[in-house]
Amino acid sequence: MPVFIGDLESIKRISYELCEDLSKEGAVYFEARYSPHLFSNLPRVKNFFNVPEGDVTPRDVVRVVNEGIREGSKDFGIQARTVLCMIRDKPEWSAEVLELCEEFHNDTVVGIDLANNEMLELYTQHIEGFKGAKTAGIHRTCHAGEMGPASNVQTAIEILEAERIGHGYHIFDDESVVKLAKEKSIHFEVCPTSSTRTGALEDDFDNHCAKRFLNEGMNISINTDDPTLFGATLTREFSIARNHFGMDDRALALMTLNAAQASFLPDDQKAEMIKSLKVKFKEIL
Ligand SMILES: [Zn+2]
Incomplete structure (x- = not known):
């Protein structure tokens, strides 16, 4: 920089x-x-x-x-x-x-x-x-539960009224916060490579909390975080999701639709994007 x-x-x-x-x-x-x-x-x-x-x-x-x-x-x-x-x-x-x-x-x-x-x-x-x-009318996301505790996620949801949480991995340390996030359909921006390179999580993608998010039916997307710093590309992150989180084409397509739904575009532009993604994914879904 x-x-x-x-x-x-x-x-x-x-x-x-x-x-x-x-x-x-x-x-x-x-x-x-x-x-x-x-x-x-x-x-x-x-x-x-x-x-x-x-x-x-x-x-x-x-x-x-x-x-x-x-x-x-x-x-x-x-x-x-x-x-x-x-x-x-x-x-x-x-x-x-x-x-x-x-x-x-x-x-x-x-x-x-x-x-x-x-x-x-x-x-x-x-x-x-x-x-x-x-x-x-400006959308809100907040870094929480990455290095910090689950209570930071609760603060981000309840006090800051964040619609999305950056990372949020430590949410599983407190079931009440998991429940809150589910009730409010909060979207989590999960960044696999970053999550281990920052030291937020252990370097073990097979036991990554992304799996827990998926098993709980929670709303997540796969993101790069800092591509330059971590050598993370979208392609790399998606292949981690495929090889370690057990996501097949259909799961990745559904997750991409979740990401689009959680995007901060105005509603009409968002609807347009979702429509065109569904056309792209029609063989997979
Ligand atoms: Zn970040």
Whole structure:
């Protein structure tokens, strides 16, 4: 990351090429999640990397990501949207993340997230960010139960009113939270390679909690998390699901329909996407 923080041309190109990469893997739609602040080099945005200060604002970052995504979608025939992250230990950024979600709502931003160290406090600014997003009709997902306990998933559902949970693996430590998630049909974004590389779970795909999610009939999708960091591609993650989680073509197709249903697209566009997926899958379903 240090090499492209504050480099708008590179950030745009990365966004554009993400569309190319995912289109080559056969994806028809994706949501890319990132923190605009972590690519800004403003002095007030002291991030984790010691890069030279400059004048690239978080808003500039969102603007060029949107340009890259729009142009890439068109050139590679794929639909794409973005989700902006609040960062757990940077509550002072949260109001601006919400403002950016509102300003760029549906161009290409469709959701808000809370990322980073789950063991840290949930600051009121994050709660306000989620409440403001709900009021503005912006969708909500939240990292919870990845490294942190099942109670974080409960907080994300009950206090932050998240519709999707990032990871959520540790939910099975508390049956009451499993019950809550089932009642509310919460969608879980499971990322196999990431789940073992981050140390969230043991490196044993045959005993992965994705199987438990599936056995319980819960609503999940298979995702890459950080492709560059973990060497995870959608193709690799789907083959892990096939080889270790016992998912056949039909199970993978049904899961893809769940992912589409849980997407943050406006209802009419979502219905359109589901319709075209069902046509693609008609031999399998
Ligand atoms: Zn993540």
